[in-house]
Amino acid sequence: MQNFKSYLSELFNKSSLSQKLFDVHPSDEHEGIANFWMPMSAAQIKEITPTPPRITCWHVASMNLYKNMFKGQKKKRGISAFLNMSANNLGKGVATVGPQVIYQLEADLLGSFSGDIGSSPDMSGRRWFEMYELALADEYFDKFSGNPVDMSDLGSMPADMEKYVISAIERVWDKLPRDNDEDMIDLWQGIPEHLRFSDREKEMAGIIKGYIEAATKTYRKNAKSLARKMQKHYNEDNMPSGQWDEVIVNNYKIFQVHMTHDIYNNMGNGPKFEWDKIETQIERLLGKEIEMHDRNQDLAKEISRINANMRIKF
Numbered sequence: 001m002q003n004f005k006s007y008l009s010e011l012f013n014k015s016s017l018s019q020k021l022f023d024v025h026p027s028d029e030h031e032g033i034a035n036f037w038m039p040m041s042a043a044q045i046k047e048i049t050p051t052p053p054r055i056t057c058w059h060v061a062s063m064n065l066y067k068n069m070f071k072g073q074k075k076k077r078g079i080s081a082f083l084n085m086s087a088n089n090l091g092k093g094v095a096t097v098g099p100q101v102i103y104q105l106e107a108d109l110l111g112s113f114s115g116d117i118g119s120s121p122d123m124s125g126r127r128w129f130e131m132y133e134l135a136l137a138d139e140y141f142d143k144f145s146g147n148p149v150d151m152s153d154l155g156s157m158p159a160d161m162e163k164y165v166i167s168a169i170e171r172v173w174d175k176l177p178r179d180n181d182e183d184m185i186d187l188w189q190g191i192p193e194h195l196r197f198s199d200r201e202k203e204m205a206g207i208i209k210g211y212i213e214a215a216t217k218t219y220r221k222n223a224k225s226l227a228r229k230m231q232k233h234y235n236e237d238n239m240p241s242g243q244w245d246e247v248i249v250n251n252y253k254i255f256q257v258h259m260t261h262d263i264y265n266n267m268g269n270g271p272k273f274e275w276d277k278i279e280t281q282i283e284r285l286l287g288k289e290i291e292m293h294d295r296n297q298d299l300a301k302e303i304s305r306i307n308a309n310m311r312i313k314f
Helices: 004-013 017-022 042-048 063-071 087-092 131-135 140-144 157-173 181-189 191-197 203-221 223-235 261-265 269-286 296-310
Strands: 037-040 054-062 079-081 100-113 127-130 246-260 291-293
Touching: 017 191, 037 042, 037 131, 037 203, 042 100, 042 203, 042 223, 054 063, 054 079, 054 246, 054 296, 063 100, 063 269, 087 296, 100 223, 127 131, 131 157, 131 223, 157 181, 157 191, 157 203, 181 191, 191 203, 203 223, 246 261, 246 269, 246 296, 291 296
Parallel strands: 246 291
Antiparallel strands: 037 127, 054 100, 079 246, 100 246
């Protein structure tokens, strides 16, 4: 089994986690620490909800990725899914390439957000999001209000993470940041380059490991308030969002695969030919026929109906 140090070394060499973690930018609406990236793995979520609730959710993926979707079942790796999506986006997908299909999943809920939080995975499947997105989990449109984000619902998390960041900065730079957010962010951003130029790259693994451990500790410390925040959107009777919302889930099982004639009719001749073969393969793996809908609007309504009938409050 790969140890943590070699795992981090692999990520560092492939410019993945080290770039993401230190790619922090100041914002007028969000205080300094609110812009820092937070990890969300299955193990960390268990600190908040030891038994994640099982939900029905949906995922849009390019049709050529069907093998990956079926292979990814019952894995700890988190994926981004949704509860609501506009008919227009069902037709074109979110960050998908080429024609797509819609997967109906049964999965463990890690976090629920009223809008797309732009979460992204590292190479281990752990997902990352900016801290202020958690503060806005059930208040998506507040991010566009121009007002400072209220971080009080996160308990001691902002203070806990800032304490670790400042300690890491002091250790690397041998000085404390000035009493302003921009200086803290500038020094944090500069850590990877500073360590490379001073021939101290080996220290990077310890800094990243310490950051992840600090996040886990603050999740545990603030478990009750964070659980309420991360499940509130799912529990709302009326779940408003922009074009789509976002749930982060894992341990999923594909219950059904959906397709529309709108999507099929918009394919070129080449993709249509490919789809005829892929459809057979999906149905073989699924063990039943793909559910076809005439229009994207029909599928959007069906998703809303299923959500209303199957959503269990917790």
